[in-house]
Amino acid sequence: MTSPAPRGAHFLFLLASSRRDGNAETLARHAAAALPGGTRQTWRRLDEHPLPPFADLRHASAEAWQPAIDGHARTLLEATLAATDLVFVAPVYWYSLPASAKLYLDHWTAWLRAPGWDFKARMAGKSLWAVTALSDSDLRYAAPLEGALKLTAAYLDMRWAGLLAGEGNRPGDVTRDTRALTAAKTFFRSADPGSRADG
Numbered sequence: 001m002t003s004p005a006p007r008g009a010h011f012l013f014l015l016a017s018s019r020r021d022g023n024a025e026t027l028a029r030h031a032a033a034a035l036p037g038g039t040r041q042t043w044r045r046l047d048e049h050p051l052p053p054f055a056d057l058r059h060a061s062a063e064a065w066q067p068a069i070d071g072h073a074r075t076l077l078e079a080t081l082a083a084t085d086l087v088f089v090a091p092v093y094w095y096s097l098p099a100s101a102k103l104y105l106d107h108w109t110a111w112l113r114a115p116g117w118d119f120k121a122r123m124a125g126k127s128l129w130a131v132t133a134l135s136d137s138d139l140r141y142a143a144p145l146e147g148a149l150k151l152t153a154a155y156l157d158m159r160w161a162g163l164l165a166g167e168g169n170r171p172g173d174v175t176r177d178t179r180a181l182t183a184a185k186t187f188f189r190s191a192d193p194g195s196r197a198d199g
């Protein structure tokens, strides 16, 4: 018998691989399949929501710093704020995050200052998770990716909820990583119903 979904939980899966059906996505789908029935899930492929290059206008004039949040940025911002749980589904690229995930994070810097969105206060209390894949059998090479997201969570008073890592290079390889698949079954169990933020 599955336990009921935490009241109000809404998981946003941010797919950051530059290919479809890759190892990180496969592992994330395994983990999501074990979420309690009825848990709200939204899946967004960052490559399908291309963001403009980030321009650092923080110290420009007040007129220059009126970031228009429209198009894909607005879609991603609204999805981000609507979620209680953000899950980066991001393979290791050069020991770090893929560019699409990094660009999405850079845009948080604009969203933090965008009038009327109250981004910082509304991010506080959400949970941040990561599901990754890498070709190296030594999962410690995912440490920079994990560290960046962990520190990001702390900066925004979010809860760092954990990393699920699997080994694989070609799509499908991760299905042979039995340790990762076993870990996926319980990965989201530490979702904490007591610390839900309302979108």
Ligand SMILES: Cc1cc2nc3c(=O)[nH]c(=O)nc-3n(C[C@H](O)[C@H](O)[C@H](O)COP(=O)(O)O)c2cc1C
Binding pocket: 017, 018, 019, 021, 022, 023, 024, 025, 091, 092, 093, 094, 095, 096, 133, 134, 135, 136, 141, 167, 168, 169, 170, 171
């Ligand atoms: C641009 C790029 C950089 C990569 N850098 C690393 C790396 O630093 N360490 C590693 O172990 N694997 C690296 N890989 C391999 C991928 O992490 C691996 O193929 C992974 O399974 C891809 O995940 P996906 O199938 O979800 O796209 C890299 C792959 C690409 C395309």
